[in-house]
Amino acid sequence: MAKKRVAETEELAEPRKRGHGAQTVYEKLRRSILDLSLPPGSPLDEMRLSEEFNLSRSPIREAMVRLAAEGLLTTLPNRNTIVAPIDFVNLPVYFEALTLMYRVTTRSAAVHRRPEQMGRIRALEAAYADAVERRDALGMIATNREFHVAVAEAGGNVYFTQLFARLLDEGRRVLRLYYQSFDDDLPRRYVDEHSDMAAAIEAGDADRADQLAAAHAAQIVRQIQAYMARDTVSGIDLSGKAK
Numbered sequence: 595m596a597k598k599r600v601a602e603t604e605e606l607a608e609p610r611k612r613g614h615g616a617q618t619v620y621e622k623l624r625r626s627i628l629d630l631s632l633p634p635g636s637p638l639d640e641m642r643l644s645e646e647f648n649l650s651r652s653p654i655r656e657a658m659v660r661l662a663a664e665g666l667l668t669t670l671p672n673r674n675t676i677v678a679p680i681d682f683v684n685l686p687v688y689f690e691a692l693t694l695m696y697r698v699t700t701r702s703a704a705v706h707r708r709p710e711q712m713g714r715i716r717a718l719e720a721a722y723a724d725a726v727e728r729r730d731a732l733g734m735i736a737t738n739r740e741f742h743v744a745v746a747e748a749g750g751n752v753y754f755t756q757l758f759a760r761l762l763d764e765g766r767r768v769l770r771l772y773y774q775s776f777d778d779d780l781p782r783r784y785v786d787e788h789s790d791m792a793a794a795i796e797a798g799d800a801d802r803a804d805q806l807a808a809a810h811a812a813q814i815v816r817q818i819q820a821y822m823a824r825d826t827v828s829g830i831d832l833s834g835k836a837k
Contacts, residue, residue, distance in 0.1 A: 616653035619643065620660050627666045627677055628732055628766055630774070636677040638667065665764060680767055682822070692765065693811040695758040699742070700791055700807035702749030704800040711748040712796050718744055719788045726785050729778045735769050738762075741788060745795065772814055775821035784813065 623643075626632040643654045658675060661667040668678040681688075707715075718741040725733030739762045746755040773780060787810045794803040 615647065615649045616656040616660075619647055619649065619654055619657035622647075623657060623661060624664075624666065625732060627661070628735065628770060630767065630770055632677050634677050634679045634767075638675045638677065640675075685768070688761070688765065688768075689811075689815045691757075692761050693808065693815065695746075695754065695761055696742070696807040696811040697804050699746035699749050699751075699754050699758055700795065701800045701804040702751060702754065703745045703795045704798055704803040706750040707748040707795055707798075711744070712792075715741065715744050715748065715792050715795065719792050722788055723785050726780045731770060731773045731778045734773055734778075734780070735766050738769065739766075745791070748795065768818060769814075771821055772818050775817055787813075 623632070623638075632638075638658065640651050640654050640658070644651045647654065658667055662669065662675075666678055667675055669675050703711075703715075718737055722734065722737040722741055725737050739759070742762060743755065743759050746758045749755070787806065791803060791806045791810065794806055
């Protein structure tokens, strides 16, 4: 009877171990991809990762499937898996859509926000400022996303919220370049832009909120474009495409 209980315990523990292993692999690879230490186009081999993490290939594959679903990995026709390239060709179109969503969600939030929603917006504003203070780039990316999604949710249009969240998710590595252009030491005036937008939303000033959101988006786009131009001159390739 005791042997049966031990066997049952081991059977229950094994799926938990696999699940924990897949989560560990997912988190470590995701961080490396988002902070660009795994550049676009980097090959990922299941067998090598299995040896590196001392795991079977099943949790490795599970983690890679999750990353592919987030658009961070892609499988080539020859079935090799690589870190997804950044689509710089369509970046102007992306910036146009992103700017529009910054503006429409912030304006809408100023009209429709509720007091309890302002509490969450203000909390995320503070969390973002804290991440900036610590020069935690991935923390900045995560809290920036949550701040703007919270603003979109306060606007009350679920379609705007879903589209904006998708755009923010697609642009995580592009935003990483933005922070990298400051050596992860973001000037305080750019941190204050979140505070100014939150104040305009709280005051119900839709025009002011719109103007601030437009200016916020514009300076991000300018900084990223300038950084990309500088790195192109330096011969640095982030596209992941073969030359």
